[in-house]
Amino acid sequence: MKKNKELILISLICCNFLYANSTETTKLNEVTVTANKVEENIIEVPQSITVITKDELQEKGIKKVSEVIKEIPNMYIQNSLNGNMSSFRGLNTSMFTNNNPIVIYIDGVPYYDRYDFNPSLENVEQIEVLRGPQGTLYGKDAIGGVINIITKTPTNEWTGSILAEYGNDNFFRTSFNTSGAIINNKLYAGINNSYSSDDGWITNHYPTMDSDANEKISRKTSGFLLYKPTDEFSSKLVLTNNYDKKYFMDGFGSDPSLDINSLKREDAENISFDVPAFERTKVNSQSLNLNYELEKIKLESTTTHKKIDFDGEYDTDNRAHTPSDGLRQFNYSEIDTWTQELRLSSKNQDIKWVTGVYFDKEERKQGPYGAEQLYYGDVYTGDAYSTTNSRTQAIFGQTMIPLGANFELTLGARYQRIKKDIDVTAKSSWAGTAYPDVNYLDEKTWNTFLPKLALMYYINADTTTYISVSKGYMPGGFNYYPSSDNSSDNSFEAQKSINYEVGLKHLGENYSLNLAIFRMDIKDIHVYKQLMGGTVFATSNANKAHSQGIELDGAYYITDNIKLSAAIGLIDAEYDDYDNGTKKYDGENIEHTPRYTASIGLAYLQEKGLYGRLDIQAKGKTTFIDGANNDSLIEADGGITSNAKVGYKIGDFDIYGYVTNITDEDYVNSYMSKEGTSWVGFNEPRKFGVGLKYTF
Template sequence: MGNEDWSCPISLQTGTKEESVTFQSIKLSILCILSVSLAFSILTKEVNADESETYRLDEITVTANKHEEKIQEIPASISVFTAIDLEDANITTLSDLMNLVPNLKANDNNGIRDISFRGLGSSRYTFKNPVTIYIDGVPSDKVLFTDIDFNNVERVEVLRGAQGVLYGKNSIGGIINVITKPSGNAVEGKINTEFAEHQTYGAKGCVNAPLITNRLYLSLSDNYRKTDGYMTNDHPDEDTYGGYYENSFRTRMNWLPTDMLEMDFNASLYKYSGDHTSTIYGNTNEVVYHSYKDPDDELSKDSLNLSMSINYSFEKAELKIISTYTDAMYDRFSKRLYEGASMIDGGMKLELDTFTQEVRIQSAADNSFKWMAGLFYSNEDIDNKKQFAVYDTHETLGYDKHMNWPTKTYEDTIAAFGEVTLPFGRFNLTTGIRYERTDAAMDYRYEESRADTGALVKDPVTYHTEDDWDVLIPKGVLSWQYSDNCMIYASIAKGYLAGGYNLAEADADYARIDNQTSINYEAGFKTMHFGNRIMLNAAIYYMDIKDIHVLIEGIDTGTFIASNAGAAHSQGIEIESVFNVMKGLDLMASFGIIDGEYDEYLYDKNTDYSGNKLIRTPEYSFNVGISYRHDSGLFARADVCGYGDTYFNPGNTKKQSSYEIYNVKIGYKASSWEVYGYGKNIFDEEYFTNMDVLNTVGAPSTFGIIATLTY
């Protein structure tokens, strides 16, 4: 719906385009990274061969390309975080994770996370993010349901770039693949408690155990968290707002009836309830930690996710069948309590049902000649039981006007995809293609009534519309294994996001939105140095984007005009490095630059946004961290993450200037227990994570304690 709460209109201001002033910061950041790299080289020259062999980075094996491969041998931009990485960096939310990934940002937006990646943003009427999240095979690309539970997780793989060939569900921007920890033949478990400022409490636990040795395993995990929020409520009957509680329960059963057959059953339940996120009203650029919020404001989310996967191993191939089901609900209400507000309250209640079926056959893991082919089907129904806005029209009409769009949408997608890798000595050529067809329909309904009595003042507007989109999505990658520790690659791939419908368009002729496409060019290298003690990976990319999804809104009229901007482009650089300085001491760094602009964007006949910066896209992002773990159990880690100038409207008049956040964690780990103290944003940096009619305030400095028992 293209606004701060996805149900109510906002005003977009126009203005003179402000020129970027971040180049000095970018140059300084690059200089810092190069200086650190030089220091790495000097330090490692003093290391003898025996020590280099003793202290080295672990080899990480991933399944990002649907085969078990070492991450340094995959010709693509991939970031991987193990369970230890997540724990050491105190990663508890999706936003925490994205702080460590270059050019990937989560914009927390009134209970919704808009994900932006390499200049690609969310689609404001299909509710889709450019990045798809997989949790044990269950996909989600909806902005309303991007909650991730990192409890009992084995690793997280972040694939950057269009993913249409390898995964059942297509993704125009990338994949976040969450793999939970499988059980073994030994019983193991963990209990964790957390206490922090702002009346924050958390408890989580997990247990992994064999039910039948070597045949049947069970994993259970639960994660509970509650906070009062860090915003002061100016309402006389309330103290704070932005508080919530959430609970996530997950179970996984792994069954190996034969040596050739493996079956996985996964189920998860998630519940969230709060009084809204940390937003302030008004057209202001000043960060304050207070506002006037009504006690009746509420936001709740529930979801049930089920999946079953069957994997059968033949002598030269593997067959995998994955079925998933999601039943989710989003319910929000808020009053607009600020002077001059034309819209005085609004909200929505949405129910989502999704079923997916994927069948994939691929070469066995030990084959040098790799291939894969698959079929995919998904059915998605969205029922907007209510999606409303109430306007202050008492002086003109004698009553406040209640506008409601209880509209339903339906989407069916079928796809066939495949990929093959041909080895030519030290060269590998990978080609792949996907055919996808999406059939979408909408049952539109608009109601206008009196807010006081509920009586309709106009006959409802209703219509049914449907359409389809289909596409061929090619991909090609050429890689060169220059040496055992150096791989160079180049790729070209098409990105694709199917069209859809504007849920608030009264005219059926203007409701349809065309598909968005991109051509993605990327080149990079992956290297290991000094006895595998330094990992240094880098990539450059260019995206040519066509028909980018945009939205034109009228706050006073309640109209929403969905459209496609003509074109845009995004280009940038991404660097990631890890350095094992000595036993227990590691340095980590990541850095990304984005130059993204609208090439063609005629907002209306009087306003042209061509040449403006892409919205919700930081001009750069970086993270530098250092961690140390002593044999005695002492542990310390410090991180600094930063973002460049970010614009939140196509007129580039709403801007969050560059900022940095510093985090620390220190504690002690024994054989069966551990305790840590942590601080997030320790220097109390003030910033917004979203700027609209509702500006979302980033968290101030927060300190807490974590205690854990393991068995």
């Protein structure tokens, strides 16, 4: 009944919009993207791409990457005790490399770690979401896709904006962004800052504990200098400092014997837990881009450095008044990464090409890392300290060759070498008795060749179709908490995939349409299992899996001011050959992969005066692994949410109000269990607020 009421409400609002203006239509502008690291018209790129402009970010009230992901068919993210874990087309976060299958790039700096997957969206010109394996040009761990964030190019005139928002649960957000010329046509500068805080929707009633259980605080600052001494040469230095702290989780600890679909968000609104729980992430990054352009070629160098400090502490069972009172889990990490890419590309040539070399090195220090847990009535304590070093070298190239008047062939390849070593000491005790330390040292090298082949056909000036084959890759790694010094027990192999895709793109005068049909064969999937009642996690590879599905998205200008947009992704993702030693999963659905994702939005757009939009988002049933019940796979129901925003633009001011999750729909979006407890995460409840933005 609740969903029926929502659909009726949406229909009425849609009808009001449909008759609100004339029947004249607008003409869509050509969309330029840099997916292949050269500028191209989006319909001329033979792969699935979703573009979100700066105006759409403001219209939809998108503030963070997780909200970008909700716009993309078959893409999903869960904010859980395990960080921000993304999934796409059946590819999931690699828990023991901490890497997401989707890599974010902003000013050349990669964001892929599950504990550092929320860069600032201030000063953004355009976001390009590239779907499917992107290892040929982007390398790293882009087995699922890339979110390429393009920042604004400054002008001689100083421009910017100031924004403030306030909402329920004492939500507060402010941002400032400005850029311009210090010396006209030579030297430019810019700075942006955002701050947000939220008391959260969960109340902790345990004495001496802060009642605002899932409070969140975020501060992000970035500045740049752009120097253009000549028309041919430019250099850009970007400095970024981010700080995020979130307390507890958006859910609660529950009884693992309960059916997952009997758990409701209201059960988590008033809880009691006795150990302070938080995750704190500090990020400092620097990037230097050097760009030299001639008439026919472009030479570019991008150097980046990033340091992540992550501190996490958790209540072992997220509850109070249980035998586990006072017990905690902990994870402290430092990650230091350098990257260097040198790239040469064509410019103003019929045959487009790009080639280059890439290097990176990463040092990850982890510890203390472990937990205090009950095991057969006594406390088991595990703790580990490790240092993992990683070195990557790669050479890559891609060319786009016209074949006659209607075809274009894309050939690409990357040869990549990744070397990793680990030095870890694991300590443990049970019932007050210490066990001998486990010392594990190992070193492995992964070499791979990542080819790509695509053929595009120009049906006409506005429509293209394509077929492509590409290889995806995520390197292997090591267990950060080993139970032995045996390499086979504590290392896992690289995950590989072959992606087949057929697509159609159209960009007309008043509508756009993108269709992709894909099949992915996956080998050596990164998985893990629980041992000793969940006190120890072991790494492994599932032999084979596949995913196949369809993705469709588009937009239609009903009139100059009314825009309808929609996207849907349908997927079948299953294990073909996976035995974890106690259970076979052949034919079972891959976890963390909704059966479908869908969105539809209707916007009334005006440069001045009244504007508004309504968006509906839906996700299908999702599978999770139930460690407390023999590692069985369980299925959580999906849900439908709707968001609305209405504003008024007058002069340089934009005054608006918004509501997200209008009907207060709730569903489980993360789940993990072990013997005696489960951690259950939910989507956000209804949020509402007002905002004021001044643009200058």
